[in-house]
Amino acid sequence: MEQALHQKPIRRDSPALHAIGRVIIYAVLIALALFTLIPFIWMVSSSLKLDREVFAYPMRWIPETFHWENYVLIWQRVPLLTYFKNTAFVAIVVTLLQTLTSSFAAYAFAKLEFRGRDVLFLAYIATIAVPWQAYMLPQFIMMRSIGLYDTLWAMVVLQAFSAFGVFLMRQFYRGIPTELCEAARLDGLSEYGIWARIMLPLSKAAIATLVIFTFVNTWNDYMGPMIYLTRDINKTVQVGLRRFIQENSSDYHLIMAASLCSLLPVSIVFLCLQKYFIEGIATSGLKG
């Protein structure tokens, strides 16, 4: 009885008012969702038009006739396949190296005791705060002097050893009880065994977050490839697409079709793994 008394004043809205409120919220949300998606809708629509139709007045959201041939044309006009292969190579190698080396290092930082641990970790943390744009030039000079200019390996080493990954994994490992490691040690498992058999399986969520972050960032990276990659056979999707745009700036329909293709792989990865992506941001709040 007392509980009922307490709860009564909380819901002041009548059910009807409540329902109307809900309807309004959903209407606003749908409007906002449309606003968010408009560029993508316009992209799809333009990619199926003729170039002169793209900016016709009044505009039509649905093309008069669907020009599917645009999607055949771009593969002949742009070496998209090469770009895709290059980007996939960089993204996969970076993701593998990054995940492996940082979970390895993070284990040492989180669960092992050794001299210089705190100082080393501080060096890692401090460089997270240093913007890459502030040291991209000396990095470029160094890479060029060791012959990595205009190679995909430059893109790999540029991104494979970021401090961010170590930090993310270490935070996660610290949450795993140390007793677990100690028990395993008593059972005669080596440190490498503990890492492989206990830490790695327990950190699937953190690894998923790191993998998807790294993959998406590498795939979408623009400035790095812009600085390093000059020959067409080495270009990634982003800079390759950019080159195509600059050289064919009035082929609006083809640009939109190529743009849409460049979005696809990363969109698929995101839609499949979005749970990890969103949880990762929510818990770490860190920007890749």
Added chain:
Amino acid sequence: MTARPKQIRPHMKRMERKKTLIAYSFLAPNFLGFAIFTLVPVVFAIALSFFEWNGGDMSKMRFVGFDNYATIFSFSKIGEKGLAYLFNRVDLGIALKNTVYYTAVTVPLTIVCALALAMLLNKIKGAVAFRTIFFFPYVASMVAICVCWSFMLMKDGPVNQIIMAFGGTFNKSWTADSNMAIWSIILVSVWRNMGYYMVIYLAALQGVPRELLEAATVDGAGKWKQFIHVTLPQLRPTTFFVSIMMIISCFKIYDVVAIMTDGGPGRATKMLVTYIYDEAFIKVRYGQASAISMVLLVIVLAITIIQFRSEKQFSAD
């Protein structure tokens, strides 16, 4: 240590050394890459800002002290014509002014949008579907979305057509107009990032104690008052954290500008990083580019230090 029996000590020492070696073996793969490709360049960057070097091999480097800084700030002219000269004429001043303007508009706008979205999505059915949609621009690749937006903002593009339908008269390409160009960049930035910060706010909203909200309702507070007096103060640490993160990333803006306006028209959207890029890779003036990099570094580090200090305060509260 001294309390331990003597005969165990060598054994302990050996164990200790072995433990340290194992730890280093875990660290080595990442640390080597990190040291070579991040740590060394950071130190090199600071040094480079005191040298004159226009490409070529390293023997052409010449130590010039603070000359690069004097050049980018154009100290001699400022002495003559006052500080206004820096922000109206000098590249660095203009880049700073544009970057600060862009940051000052983008950060509050994004926060308002992100928070509004999070409040709308908090505790409703179907939130996951909407969340996916709002978040999507963040993972979509920059070149594709930037070129799409710049088409949409063209003279005869859909945005101007919609403006005309509502009786507006704007009839130019946004990215080619010196007043609107920066707004087109702000628009794309807000549109792209609001979903990302919405996710952070959504997580933070889960931490607002239900009892507090209920107490406010019992006291007769409506939804709006609840939001102002309970939710907003509870979200303060999040808002602070989000602002800092966003300010830093705004100061590093490059992609959107490079793709949509290339710093133009004129110098209307020249930003700090586009300035660094031009000096380093187009004009090949390594020393000056490094000096500008140091300006960026100092700004970002100052913001980070403010964050560190305040976070201590938050946890002390």
